[in-house]
Amino acid sequence: MALKALDIYKLLPKKNCKECGDQTCLTFAMKLAQGKGEPDACPYLDDNAKAVLGASTRPPIQKITIGMGSRAFTVGEEFVFYRHEKTYYHQPGIVYLISDMDTEESIREVARQVRENCLTRIGIDLLLNGVAVRADSGSGEQFSRAVRIVSEGGDLPLVLIAPDPAVMEKALEICGNYAPVIGPVTPDNVTEFCEFARKYGVTLVLKGDDLPGLATLSEKCLSQKVQNLMLDLSGSSGRYVREATLTRQLALSREVTAFGYPVFMDASESGLSGVVTGIAKFASVIVTPPLQKPEMDAALVMRQNIYTDPQKPIQITPGLYRIGTPGKDDLVFLTVNFSLTYFTLQGYLEATRRSCWLLIVDTEGMSVLTAVAAGKLNEFVIKDAITLFKLADEVNHKTLIIPGYASPLSGRIEEVSGWNVIVGPRDAAEIASFIEEELKV
Ligand code: SF4
Numbered sequence: 001m002a003l004k005a006l007d008i009y010k011l012l013p014k015k016n017c018k019e020c021g022d023q024t025c026l027t028f029a030m031k032l033a034q035g036k037g038e039p040d041a042c043p044y045l046d047d048n049a050k051a052v053l054g055a056s057t058r059p060p061i062q063k064i065t066i067g068m069g070s071r072a073f074t075v076g077e078e079f080v081f082y083r084h085e086k087t088y089y090h091q092p093g094i095v096y097l098i099s100d101m102d103t104e105e106s107i108r109e110v111a112r113q114v115r116e117n118c119l120t121r122i123g124i125d126l127l128l129n130g131v132a133v134r135a136d137s138g139s140g141e142q143f144s145r146a147v148r149i150v151s152e153g154g155d156l157p158l159v160l161i162a163p164d165p166a167v168m169e170k171a172l173e174i175c176g177n178y179a180p181v182i183g184p185v186t187p188d189n190v191t192e193f194c195e196f197a198r199k200y201g202v203t204l205v206l207k208g209d210d211l212p213g214l215a216t217l218s219e220k221c222l223s224q225k226v227q228n229l230m231l232d233l234s235g236s237s238g239r240y241v242r243e244a245t246l247t248r249q250l251a252l253s254r255e256v257t258a259f260g261y262p263v264f265m266d267a268s269e270s271g272l273s274g275v276v277t278g279i280a281k282f283a284s285v286i287v288t289p290p291l292q293k294p295e296m297d298a299a300l301v302m303r304q305n306i307y308t309d310p311q312k313p314i315q316i317t318p319g320l321y322r323i324g325t326p327g328k329d330d331l332v333f334l335t336v337n338f339s340l341t342y343f344t345l346q347g348y349l350e351a352t353r354r355s356c357w358l359l360i361v362d363t364e365g366m367s368v369l370t371a372v373a374a375g376k377l378n379e380f381v382i383k384d385a386i387t388l389f390k391l392a393d394e395v396n397h398k399t400l401i402i403p404g405y406a407s408p409l410s411g412r413i414e415e416v417s418g419w420n421v422i423v424g425p426r427d428a429a430e431i432a433s434f435i436e437e438e439l440k441v
Pocket of ligand 1: 014016020021024042044
């Protein structure tokens, strides 16, 4: 069970020496209880406190990295059931499935799609994650041929699906050292697959007939010193949701440590609906046949929305941005660094087909209205941004157009910065008519 702040406090030395970076032992205890600190930050913990706090603050769901290099991805290490309690840390990997019976051309095409498909949304590149190769042929040679074709690019994380250890071993000889995920591991092949895990350091996907069977398999792997495990909960949508919910609850409460592993979901039968269910309900690796572009985009967008920190607005880097190819006489618009604000305004400015400057100030990702109310957007922040981003070097006028919601600041901005202020519209959609009708330029 996760310890509460007062339980943690009882284990601390209570010196209030501040060496951990907190003012008191109690504030340090509260931080640990929220999963925001490391026990090691206190140098005075005795061995018992270290052991108890270490077990309590360790992620209840194992962290696992799949693949090597720039396309490797990490799953697990989650602490909460509901996203709004804190955040979900590691988004599920979406992995496209191929059969070892597919033609070479078709295998290459799927690998290319995974490698190259990208949706850029609010300034972030959303990517697919890997390729799953399934041994439908039952032949080690055929299976390793498909794995070799996918591996040629050398960068894509792999999921290898072959219950026969002899078939699996052929593929591991090719890619075993590149941290693939392999399975399904059942009571019939668990001994051989544990040997693979020890030899190659691969992650095993455990498949039980039911949850007690899955827990038994998990304990067996642990007894064989294999810790990188995933739980295969693939099944009908209803069954998946029930079991994924239950295992997550039991893992988070640390009541059943055998379920403290990321969830694997094979959506090869259900396609997009299975992918969506997996994203919404705790899957960490989702295997699907290649999706149509609109389906893929929908899945990537949904994943991005769920796996962003709800306490941290998505931000872009403050700076002076160009819309088109602005010159020294062009207009300068100002707004905040909340990504949605920036990209919305950018879109409307581009639609005017006029080049202009866009000065983005740091409001810690708050929207204009919130930033003004919270004092994060003020005359001093704006003056500093003008100086920091050398606005005066880029234009030969001193006029800023600020968002309509920032109108209460206009006088103070002029006073402090020495720049003239024009109050723009509240709604970015009105920017084109504002330029034509109000500015008449
Ligand atoms: S370093 Fe340890 S003893 Fe000192 S304030 Fe922090 S928790 Fe307390």
